[in-house]
Amino acid sequence: MLLHLDTSWLLMTVASVAVFGFFFGSALDAIMEEDGFGSTGNTLLFTLGFFVAIMIANEHGIVLRDLKLAVAWGLGGAFAFIGALALLKAGLARL
Numbered sequence: 001m002l003l004h005l006d007t008s009w010l011l012m013t014v015a016s017v018a019v020f021g022f023f024f025g026s027a028l029d030a031i032m033e034e035d036g037f038g039s040t041g042n043t044l045l046f047t048l049g050f051f052v053a054i055m056i057a058n059e060h061g062i063v064l065r066d067l068k069l070a071v072a073w074g075l076g077g078a079f080a081f082i083g084a085l086a087l088l089k090a091g092l093a094r095l
Contacts, residue, residue, distance in 0.1 A: 002054055014047070017074070021046035028082065035090060037082075045085060046078045053077020 005013065025042030036042055057064060057073045064070035 002051065002058070014051075017050050018043060018047050021050070021078070024078075032086065035086060037085070037089075042082065045082050049078035049081025050074040052081065 002010065002013070021043040022039065025046055026039045028042045029036050029039045037045060051074070053073050053076060054064065054070060056077070062073070064073060
């Protein structure tokens with residue numbers, strides 16, 4: 001799905017996800033404080049997790065033609081990615 005977009009659509013997609021990622025990243029930074037990755041770090045992780053989840057869904061044959069389904073997969077992947085990294089960071093801090 002993402003690999004078949006032309007450059008302008010791909011740039012708009014990345015920009016849109018990054019804007020929403022900054023919103024969620026700022027909120028997560030306020031909630032998690034020092035356990036998080038900062039606003040910018042959360043934004044980068046959110047954006048990366050979103051697109052990795054979309055790519056994983058496509059590799060497993062899940063067709064994301066419906067925008068609602070694609071957004072659900074992306075958000076789920078983004079929050080799972082940030083959650084897993086925060087859990088890893090907390091575990092390493094306890095050692």
